Amino acid sequence: MERFRALKEEGMNAVLISCSPFQQERIPLRRVLNAIEAGLSVFGRGGVMVYQGQCIRWVAEISTDEPVPIEAYIERYGSEGAGRLFWEEYGLIPGGRSGFTLGHLTRRHPPEAFMGLDCRRELLYPNHSHFDLYGNHISWFCGGLSVGRWSELEKTIREFERGIYPSPVDILVSEGPYGLYRLAAEKYGFKPSPEGYVGKCHLCTDVRRHLVKTGDFPALRPKKFYESLFPKGSG
Known part of the structure; x- marks a missing residue:
């Protein structure tokens, strides 16, 4: 008191x-x-x-x-x-660990159920964002997906106004997690969970935790976010 x-x-x-x-x-x-x-x-x-x-x-x-x-x-x-x-x-929200640890408590769907659901609102027009201690600008609740450096916020705004987004933010804005899933399946050998996904954020997180291991997507940070999603001894 x-x-x-x-x-x-x-x-x-x-x-x-x-x-x-x-x-x-x-x-x-x-x-x-x-x-x-x-x-x-x-x-x-x-x-x-x-x-x-x-x-x-x-x-x-x-x-x-x-x-x-x-x-x-x-x-x-x-x-x-x-x-x-x-x-x-x-x-x-089924991002982070929630979809993996609590998804069995609700209905799940195949990746195709999220076709056509983009992430434009969440990434470009969020009602709030997060700035982490590693310098990452995290839009909405999209943990592990940095849209830029918060120390370079003006640069990020200028690029976004011109339609320039880091990968895979660009894919998520235009095609959503299903588009990212198709890319991961076709080029990086991603296999979807046979149990399905609670929502598009669950699918997105599962795809990203696979893609982060390739090193081709610098916007997938901080890396420790993804390390927390892997069972001990895996990955």
Whole structure:
């Protein structure tokens, strides 16, 4: 509470507090509840926004005082119920590890299901972007795909205005993950997962983790993002 008071004295008049099954894997829900209580005391009801507040109930039904592993939701709600919580109510995006680790909890589709779905909006007109500590400018939630260096933001904007994009951003803008899949299958020996994909982002991530090993696509960075997607001892 003292930290909130100090921040308010410096001019901050509102706070956003997150609750997530993935955050609560490491942090007990009790800390989130304490932060909300302290925030309300200092900033008032209009000064506290709880992001994904519906998750509080899910976590609380399992544990308030201990971190909750993802497997606990499946045990508590069953595969179908946990899948609905993660993919529908939470709105999980199937990029990164989520499609690989939680894809079995929802319906999956072959690559052809994503034909014609480009990534123009996500890459060129995102409602927000991320600047990582390695200097990469990550558009939207497209982890592992750098549209440029954030230290050269003006250069990136100029090139984008002229329709110049680094590969494979160019393919994703025009053809989407299915176009990237076809390139990877025809020229780099990529084999799609027989189980299918939760969404186009899942397909894109699977294709990119194959292509990053070729070294032909410098925009596929940081490399450690892809290392985290490979099981230990593979790749």
